[in-house]
């Protein structure tokens with residue numbers, strides 16, 4: 005069945021009112037489009053767990069810190085709608101920027117603490133833009149459950165914190181990262197990589213995996229772990245490391261000696277493309293999902 009594409013907030017609210025009064029649960033998968041197998045996993049999980057699946061496709065201008073990144077962000081809407089239809093999505097909410105932000109004066113959501121380090125340090129205003137649009141989407145759709153990928157672990161931490169602090173009645177569901185066979189985490193930005201850049205891109209996941217192996221082997225000193233991981237990336241002159249950091253699995257604050265679950269997270273530039281990735285790690289080989297929220 006073809007997913008119904010809805011461009012306005014009013015129409016979507018109307019359609020969802022009858023779903024809700026029929027007693028069906030609603031799952032929201034917020035996206036910026038250019039859908040790939042990672043989004044596919046989010047949609048499939050929502051499909052399994054809820055009675056009605058809404059995918060939002062909106063390239064959110066207020067979360068981009070560079071206008072060239074916003075302009076060149078891929079927008080293949082009709083292909084995305086086919087992708088959603090093939091996976092049993094009920095509604096694709098695809099609003100214009102004017103529909104979402106009719107005025108220039110507006111309220112924003114700031115989530116302190118978890119937003120500060122990693123991407124927050126290098127992309128000013130990014131998480132404020134993400135938190136604001138996600139809260140708007142949650143208010144528009146009022147889903148029972150909303151689905152986000154582990155690849156954007158800091159985004160997920162920001163959203164969890166916002167939902168908890170602002171008492172938003174929704175369950176946030178984390179879905180594991182989907183990777184290509186060589187380890188590269190799927191991302192809509194991967195399509196900007198040249199064949200040569202694509203060959204080098206999996207080095208980020210290799211560096212993170214190296215860090216994870218050291219941590220599960222008993223290494224507890226962040227500096228020593230980062231040194232080994234960075235050594236892998238430094239072999240490639242095409243790679244510019246923006247950050248490679250070890251943070252608390254929940255609070256996203258840089259750690260001292262590792263004594264509990266942590267995330268190793270990295271952002272690199274290859275040419276004009278920025279890639280991020282992260283892995284959850286537990287010291288001394290304990291399974292991280294036993295000690296941190298999966």
Ligand code: PAF
Nearest residue numbers: 034035036064134137156
């Ligand atoms: O992860 C994304 O695609 C975006 O940051 C999100 C959550 C859809 C908000 O625009």
